Amino acid sequence: MIFLPRNRKIENIQKQREKVAMPPEELPCVPLKGGDVAFPTALIPFHVERESAIKALDKVVENSERYLILVSQKNQNVEIPDSADLYEIGTFSRLLQLVKLPDGSIRALAEGIIRVKITEYTQKEPFLLCKYEALEKRVRKSKDLVAVMRLLKSKALKYFEMTKRLPEDAFSELSLIDDPDKLVDTIISFTELSLENKQKFLEIIDPKTRIIEFLKYLNSEIELLKIEAEIDDKVKEKIDKGQKEFYLREKIETIKNELGDDTSETDELKEKLKKGHYPQEVRRTIEKEIERFEKMYPSSPEATVSRNYIDWLFDIPWYSKTKEDVNVERASKILEADHYGLEDVKDRILDYIAVKQLNENAKSPILCLVGPPGVGKTSLGMSLARALNRKFGQITLGGMRDEAEIRGHRRTYVGALPGRIIQTLVKVGVNNPVILLDEIDKMGISFQGDPAAALLEVLDPEQNSRFVDNYIEIPFDLSGVVFVTTANTVESIPPALLDRMEVIEIPGYTFQEKVEIAKRFLIPKLIREYGMEKIKIRITDEAIGKIIEDYTLESGVRNLERTLSKLLRKMARNIVKNHENAITVKSVEELLGAPMLVRSQIPSKPSIGETIGLAWTPTGGEVLVIEATATVGNSQTLITGNLGNVMKESVTIAMTLCKSLCDDKYEFFKTHDFHIHAPEGAIPKDGPSAGIAILTSLCSVVMGKAVRNDIAMTGEITLNGKVLAIGGLREKILAAKRFGIKEVIIPKLNEPMVRKMKEDVTSGIKIHYVEDVKEVLEEVFDVR
CATH class of the missing domain: 2.30.130.40 (LON domain-like)
Structure with missing residues (x-):
C-alpha cells in the first residue's frame, strides 16, 4: 500500500x-x-x-x-x-x-x-x-474529532518508538496529516494488522468511531510491547546473574582449595571412580569426561548431558554378576512347580542346564519360544531365571519401530538415553541375567530404522561379546546374558534373525491339561487374590470342563483364567447371601449365563458341498468349513471368503483334479459355474492344507453325494491326486476335539508326528491316514 x-x-x-x-x-x-x-x-x-x-x-x-x-x-x-x-x-x-x-x-x-x-x-x-x-459522507471537524486525532498521533508515535517500524523522516510528516481517514490509513500501513482487522477498519465510516477503535488496538499493542520489554529485561538480568554466580563459584572454589577443603562435585566423582572396579577403557573415558565436566558452567545444558553420561557409565554392571546355582534336579522341580505339561520345552531347558553343569563356560543358546497366546511363554522365561538362580529382565518388542530402542540414541540428541538392553542391565544390576525379549514377531520397520537388524548383533553369540550402544560408545560383553525370545509365529520374524535362535514350539493345551492347570494354578491363585482362603470353595472337575468347552475357545488358558475370575466373583456374592460354596455344572450356567460359544458353523447333518476342514492360526487350531455349489453357466469358477494366493491355487488344483476324477460328468462341468466359499469372510485364510476339503466339496456337488458331518480333514493335494504332509497337526486335532468331531482324515506322511503325541491328544478321536484323494472320497461319502 x-x-x-x-x-x-x-x-x-x-x-x-x-x-x-x-x-x-x-x-x-x-x-x-x-x-x-x-x-x-x-x-x-x-x-x-x-x-x-x-x-x-x-x-x-x-x-x-x-x-x-x-x-x-x-x-x-x-x-x-x-x-x-x-x-x-x-x-x-x-x-x-x-x-x-x-x-x-x-x-x-x-x-x-x-x-x-x-x-x-x-x-x-x-x-x-x-x-x-x-458509503462516504462529509464530516465536519469538531473539537472531539481534533482531540482524538491528537491522541492517536501521540499513541502512534509512542508505538513506533517502541517498534522502530516508522522511518525517522516520516515522524514529522505523520504529525502534519490533518485528514482523519488518511491519518488512520497511514498508521495502518506500518502495523502488522491481519486481513480481518484491516477490513474492519475499512468498513467503519465515521472518522471519530474509526479513530477510537484504532486507539483500542494501539493501546493493546503498546501493553504487549511493554510486557515483552519486561521479559527481555528479566532474561538479561538472569544472564547477568548467572555470570555473577559463575564468578562467585570460581572464587569459592579457589578459597576452598586454599583452605584444603576438597569436597567439590568433580572430586566426589573422582573418588567414586577411584573406589570402583571398571574396565580400563571405561576408566579412561570417565576420567576424560570428568575433566570436561569440571570446565563447564554448572547450570549449562552441556554440563547436564555430561553428568548424565558419567552416571550411566558408573551404573552399568561391568563386572557385577550373580552366582549361578546350576543343578538339574533343582531346576526340574522349579519348572514342574511353575508349569503343568510342556514336557518338550522343559526337557530342552533341562538339557541346556545339564550342559552348563558340566561346563560353566558353555555358550548360552538363544531360545525362541513359539506358540499361541496364553500357553505360558513369558512365565517360562521367569522360571528359567529361577532355575538358574539368575535375575530376570523383560523387554517388550511388540510395536517397536525405532532402532535406537535397542542400540540407544547418540548423545548429540536432546534427552538421549542408552538402549533398552543397557537400561535393563542397569535395572537388574548384574551382567548375567535372563532377559526375555517378548513378542519378537511383532516388531515393525519405519524411517527410524529396523529394530530386528539391531538385534542381529545382540542375539549372535559370536558378536555380542563386543556390543556397542550408541549412547555409551564403549563395548559391553553380553555373552553372559541368557536371552529368551517369545513369538506367536515365526513367519513374521526376519530369516537372518530366526537363524540365530533355537525355535521351541509350545503347542496348545489339551482338555485334560487345562483342567489340571485350572485346579493346580489358576483357581488357587484367584482364591488368594480375592481373599477367599478361609472359605472352602469346591469346584467340581465337571464344572471346570463345562467352562472350558462352553465358555472358552483357545489354545492357552488366558480366557479360562478370566472366566474363572468372573465365576469366583459371582460366587463371592452367593457366599455372602446364601453361604453356598460349591460350584457344579448346574451352577456354572446360573452364574455365567448361557454358553458363549456357538458351534453353528459345523453342519448339523450330512449335506452336499459342505466339508469340514482343519486350519492352523497363530492362536491355535480352528475348524474351517468349505462350501461349494454349482449353478447353470459356462464353466466359470468363483472364489470368496478372503482367501490368500496359496489357497486360491489349491482351489485351481482341486477343480482340475475334480474334472479328472469325474470325467464322465463332462457336460455338467461345461454347463455349470462353480462357487467355492469359506465362511467368516472377514477373516483372512491361506495355506495349502485345505486342499482335500476343497476337492471333497467340489466332488460332492458334481456327484450329488452328501459329505459326512462327523469327520474333519486336512491335507495338501497334487495334480496326480497325492495327499502331502501338513503342519500344525496337534493344534488341528485339538480343534476337532473342541468342536466334538470324532474322526479326522490326515496325510499318511504325518503318521510319525501323531505317534509322538501324548495319548490325551489323540484319545477319543479316530484318525484315518490317506495317501491318495480317492481314499478320502471313499471315506467321506460313506454316510453312516
Whole structure:
C-alpha cells in the first residue's frame, strides 16, 4: 500500500470524489489476494495472475476514466472466488498504471477514492461485474474529532518508538496529516494488522468511531510491547546473574582449595571412580569426561548431558554378576512347580542346564519360544531365571519401530538415553541375567530404522561379546546374558534373525491339561487374590470342563483364567447371601449365563458341498468349513471368503483334479459355474492344507453325494491326486476335539508326528491316514 505524496493536496482528493459523484452504474470488480485491503486515501499496488481478473483490467483500460472496484478476498486459498468469498465493502478506485509481465501476469497501481458497498454482482463470467453504492459522507471537524486525532498521533508515535517500524523522516510528516481517514490509513500501513482487522477498519465510516477503535488496538499493542520489554529485561538480568554466580563459584572454589577443603562435585566423582572396579577403557573415558565436566558452567545444558553420561557409565554392571546355582534336579522341580505339561520345552531347558553343569563356560543358546497366546511363554522365561538362580529382565518388542530402542540414541540428541538392553542391565544390576525379549514377531520397520537388524548383533553369540550402544560408545560383553525370545509365529520374524535362535514350539493345551492347570494354578491363585482362603470353595472337575468347552475357545488358558475370575466373583456374592460354596455344572450356567460359544458353523447333518476342514492360526487350531455349489453357466469358477494366493491355487488344483476324477460328468462341468466359499469372510485364510476339503466339496456337488458331518480333514493335494504332509497337526486335532468331531482324515506322511503325541491328544478321536484323494472320497461319502 502506497500513500499519496504530500504535494498532492487533500483538496484534490475531495475534488476527485466530487467528480465521481455520478459514476457508472456497474464497474468491473477485481478481488485482492495476499491479505491486501484497498483504502480510499492510498495508492494500491497489486499483482494479478487470474485470467478473470486480467480480463477485468482489460475492460477497465478500455474506459477513459479507468474506474474499478477493489475488494478483498476472505479465503486466500480460493482460486476462483464467488461472491460469497468476497467482502461486501470495497473501494471505488482509479487504475493509474498497468504493466504486463513476461509470464502473462499483471502488476497494477490504483488510487483509492471512496468506500463502496457492493449491492449486486450482475456478471460472473468472463469477469466479475458489480453494482454498488457509495458509503462516504462529509464530516465536519469538531473539537472531539481534533482531540482524538491528537491522541492517536501521540499513541502512534509512542508505538513506533517502541517498534522502530516508522522511518525517522516520516515522524514529522505523520504529525502534519490533518485528514482523519488518511491519518488512520497511514498508521495502518506500518502495523502488522491481519486481513480481518484491516477490513474492519475499512468498513467503519465515521472518522471519530474509526479513530477510537484504532486507539483500542494501539493501546493493546503498546501493553504487549511493554510486557515483552519486561521479559527481555528479566532474561538479561538472569544472564547477568548467572555470570555473577559463575564468578562467585570460581572464587569459592579457589578459597576452598586454599583452605584444603576438597569436597567439590568433580572430586566426589573422582573418588567414586577411584573406589570402583571398571574396565580400563571405561576408566579412561570417565576420567576424560570428568575433566570436561569440571570446565563447564554448572547450570549449562552441556554440563547436564555430561553428568548424565558419567552416571550411566558408573551404573552399568561391568563386572557385577550373580552366582549361578546350576543343578538339574533343582531346576526340574522349579519348572514342574511353575508349569503343568510342556514336557518338550522343559526337557530342552533341562538339557541346556545339564550342559552348563558340566561346563560353566558353555555358550548360552538363544531360545525362541513359539506358540499361541496364553500357553505360558513369558512365565517360562521367569522360571528359567529361577532355575538358574539368575535375575530376570523383560523387554517388550511388540510395536517397536525405532532402532535406537535397542542400540540407544547418540548423545548429540536432546534427552538421549542408552538402549533398552543397557537400561535393563542397569535395572537388574548384574551382567548375567535372563532377559526375555517378548513378542519378537511383532516388531515393525519405519524411517527410524529396523529394530530386528539391531538385534542381529545382540542375539549372535559370536558378536555380542563386543556390543556397542550408541549412547555409551564403549563395548559391553553380553555373552553372559541368557536371552529368551517369545513369538506367536515365526513367519513374521526376519530369516537372518530366526537363524540365530533355537525355535521351541509350545503347542496348545489339551482338555485334560487345562483342567489340571485350572485346579493346580489358576483357581488357587484367584482364591488368594480375592481373599477367599478361609472359605472352602469346591469346584467340581465337571464344572471346570463345562467352562472350558462352553465358555472358552483357545489354545492357552488366558480366557479360562478370566472366566474363572468372573465365576469366583459371582460366587463371592452367593457366599455372602446364601453361604453356598460349591460350584457344579448346574451352577456354572446360573452364574455365567448361557454358553458363549456357538458351534453353528459345523453342519448339523450330512449335506452336499459342505466339508469340514482343519486350519492352523497363530492362536491355535480352528475348524474351517468349505462350501461349494454349482449353478447353470459356462464353466466359470468363483472364489470368496478372503482367501490368500496359496489357497486360491489349491482351489485351481482341486477343480482340475475334480474334472479328472469325474470325467464322465463332462457336460455338467461345461454347463455349470462353480462357487467355492469359506465362511467368516472377514477373516483372512491361506495355506495349502485345505486342499482335500476343497476337492471333497467340489466332488460332492458334481456327484450329488452328501459329505459326512462327523469327520474333519486336512491335507495338501497334487495334480496326480497325492495327499502331502501338513503342519500344525496337534493344534488341528485339538480343534476337532473342541468342536466334538470324532474322526479326522490326515496325510499318511504325518503318521510319525501323531505317534509322538501324548495319548490325551489323540484319545477319543479316530484318525484315518490317506495317501491318495480317492481314499478320502471313499471315506467321506460313506454316510453312516
